[in-house]
Amino acid sequence: MCDDTAVASNSREVARSAERSTAVSPDDEPSAEWGWHGGFPKGTVIGGVITIILCIAFIPGPYQSKTQDIWLILIAIGIALAIVGHVIRRRNAWRR
Numbered sequence: 001m002c003d004d005t006a007v008a009s010n011s012r013e014v015a016r017s018a019e020r021s022t023a024v025s026p027d028d029e030p031s032a033e034w035g036w037h038g039g040f041p042k043g044t045v046i047g048g049v050i051t052i053i054l055c056i057a058f059i060p061g062p063y064q065s066k067t068q069d070i071w072l073i074l075i076a077i078g079i080a081l082a083i084v085g086h087v088i089r090r091r092n093a094w095r096r
Helices: 011-020 030-034 041-057 067-095
Strands: none
């Protein structure tokens, strides 16, 4: 039972083989034919907006310190900036 296919013996060989084969073959993964290997840009934005709303909704809480408020606000601002950056990059992607 000797095959001509090589098997990686360690993680370095796996990483090297992954670098060499960047394209997805439809023979290996049939879903590549109909585009399943893409991302979910609208889902990312919707998920980010929902997370921002939840962070803001958690601000009025039953605690004495305002440290939680600062963290929630900073996380919400960070996610908002990431969403804005994502939308700008996606809008300008067609120009490249």
